[in-house]
Amino acid sequence: GEQVEQLPSILRVQEGSSASINCSYEDSASNYFPWYKQEPGENPKLIIDIRSNMERKQIQELIVLLDKKAKRFSLHITDTQPGDSAMYFCAASRSGGNNKLTFGQGTVLSVIP
Amino acid sequence: NSKVIQTPRYLVKGQGQKAKMRCIPEKGHPVVFWYQQNKNNEFKFLINFQNQEVLQQIDMTEKRFSAECPSNSPCSLEIQSSEAGDSALYLCASSLGANTGQLYFGEGSKLTVL
Numbered sequence: 001g002e003q004v005e006q007l008p009s010i011l012r013v014q015e016g017s018s019a020s021i022n023c024s025y026e027d028s029a030s031n032y033f034p035w036y037k038q039e040p041g042e043n044p045k046l047i048i049d050i051r052s053n054m055e056r057k058q059i060q061e062l063i064v065l066l067d068k069k070a071k072r073f074s075l076h077i078t079d080t081q082p083g084d085s086a087m088y089f090c091a092a093s094r095s096g097g098n099n100k101l102t103f104g105q106g107t108v109l110s111v112i113p
Numbered sequence: 114n115s116k117v118i119q120t121p122r123y124l125v126k127g128q129g130q131k132a133k134m135r136c137i138p139e140k141g142h143p144v145v146f147w148y149q150q151n152k153n154n155e156f157k158f159l160i161n162f163q164n165q166e167v168l169q170q171i172d173m174t175e176k177r178f179s180a181e182c183p184s185n186s187p188c189s190l191e192i193q194s195s196e197a198g199d200s201a202l203y204l205c206a207s208s209l210g211a212n213t214g215q216l217y218f219g220e221g222s223k224l225t226v227l
Contacts, residue, residue, distance in 0.1 A: 043221050100161060
């Protein structure tokens with residue numbers, strides 16, 4: 001089955017700087033790549049996603065990039081704020097909402113004021 | 114606030130006891146997933162349904178869990194005989210299915226097995 005690797009596991013950045021999280025996947029048939037933010041004691045919340053027909057997507061301060069050839073995708077948070085501190089997970093799945101998401105190991109992001 | 118409703122939020126069981134969790138998917142979402150998130154925050158897919166039919170499940174679920182999504186009733190996931198290693202957050206998610214792919218998670222049921 002699909003395997004998703006996520007790095008780094010821990011990321012500390014200064015407020016106002018950018019934070020980048022990288023993921024790689026193995027299944028070339030994967031074509032849907034969401035990112036989830038999970039705060040302590042809460043459920044994972046979908047923050048942005050990208051499909052394989054796109055290379056770049058931006059929602060406000062969140063940018064996702066997808067390199068299908070290299071089987072890599074990444075999340076970039078620009079102008080980080082303390083409220084961005086949380087755990088972030090990447091995931092991958094094949095087409096069709098029936099297919100399960102395979103999650104990365106997670107990144108703990110700390111934004112230092 | 115999540116539109117996927119999970120109950121209970123917390124449950125504590127002894128080893129060997131049954132542990133049952135329920136999930137009401139978001140209205141209009143025919144696909145339901147159950148995931149286990151362990152203390153290391155790792156996600157493990159357990160089972161998914163489309164309407165009342167099981168789409169996929171892992172061996173552990175088939176052997177040790179009982180799960181269903183009856184029409185007009187909450188979906189449920191029940192561990193038949195809890196083990197210490199089952200202590201985790203059990204997350205239910207629902208999806209429109211087809212080609213949307215977007216999963217929306219409930220708040221989870223945190224199981225502690227003593």
